[in-house]
Amino acid sequence: MSAAKHNDNEHAGPVVWCGIIAATCALLFVLDRTLELAVPFLLAIILYYILTPAMQRLLRLGMDQNMAVLSVGVMFVLVVGLCGVAANYWVAAPVDSWQDVFGRYINGGLAFVRDMLMALEEKFPILHQIGLSRTFNHRLATFTATFVQKHLTDVLVSIASSLPSLMLAPVLTFFFLRDGTRFKKFLARAVPNAFFEKTLILLHEVDQTAHRYFQGLLKLTFLDTTVLAFGLWAIGVSSPLVLGLIAAILAWVPYVGSILGCLLVVMVASTDAPGDALVAYGAIGVFVMVRLLDDFVFMPLTLGRSLHIHPLLTVLMIFIGGSVAGVAGLMLVLPLLGVVMVVGETLGRLITNPRLRARHRSAMVLRARQASVDLIL
């Protein structure tokens, strides 16, 4: 009896934590090398968690597994298609081409920055003396002159080459939905009896961690979109809902996404009101307010509760993720750390539990004895 008693709530020690961080870094490295697979894989996981409740409902009606998966897939495509048609009717088609619209917003944003620099030079003559706006204009001209030759082609080619791999996402989702439970059982079957219950908890926790993270991410996106759209609408910026949605999706990438979202909002606000810098400043204010709300209220309510990771470790891992695997690393380091943390802590507990190991050894002896019962050894 005393041999069986052990503390299941022991926290992982420093060795296990070093292993967890090292495993996360290794996975990020692999992710960086297989980015073309990682993106559809990630999309498929998100779709899996969105579609699973509907599929389970159909299964409970007695529908066959394949039929249920196909039905939810068709329903999802129909809903997305209907949303697309509704958006097409709702949003008036732009008079100008997309290139013109994009160019106008870029010019609007640049004009705002130039005006701001000139206003700063007027206020602080030292900035005029060091030629702040002149340097900015010169560097901008150099960058835009060589942008097409140096960067645009590479960016377009990499986007075009990654598009076919995105077609993998629905295929992966289909198999996740159809074989997810079977795969879980298959994994559990491979585990020795002594570790079986603990492994069930591990599989459940991994599933729950990923589920909570992606569900939290969707809730966070909804909250960010709503609040930012309301704020932008209040100060009179055009298309607040679309802008809010794009900024909220960009915020999936920590730091870099927020900066891009802010630039986008400023560009649109300064183009909408070219002579009124207050609108652009107001848009920056709204954006900063929403980011603060996001960091201190929405994030703890949604993602924060899902992963239970120390804030300092979170920030450190975001930096490591960015340096190991770039933007994808920034985006995926936290869910990856969450899953590796659960796996590492559970494995640590299994490996360091002498009673479970002894039971496993005993089962092996029993198995060997039974297998050789009628043999002369």
Added chain:
Amino acid sequence: MFGFLKSPALSPRRLKLKESALFSALTPLELKIVDGLMHERCYLAEEIIFDEGEEGQALYLVMSGRVLISRSLDTSVEVVAELSPGEFFGDLALLDNSPRNAQARALDNCELAVFFRADFMGLMETDAVIGYKIALALARHVGSRLRDWMTGKPRVEAL
């Protein structure tokens, strides 16, 4: 076209599940759903299924073979029960994650069906009818055990 609304026929395995007091109230369709959640495990004679004091996470249903439930006292071991096919143990683990208060060991080579607590809790949320039928069967089982204990019957499946 509406063939999926028909009740599925019971396989031999599901017939065995249906014979258990825990799942006897379930319809064939409900049984199919529960069966989809259960894991199969095989234990050799003398192999420990779980230990006394271990955190309980799952209920075990004996599909074949016999299982011995025992509890260690200060100087000896008390045999609490010997379970045969159709009987289940570890049921309190479905209700909370308190430590097991007895050890379960296979007497013969056994085949067990395992019902994980998180799956049961998920079922309670997503399919309340199945959840309440199993919860009612559990409550009856715990109640009968309490009655047995109060009348001083020796067999107490204390898990």
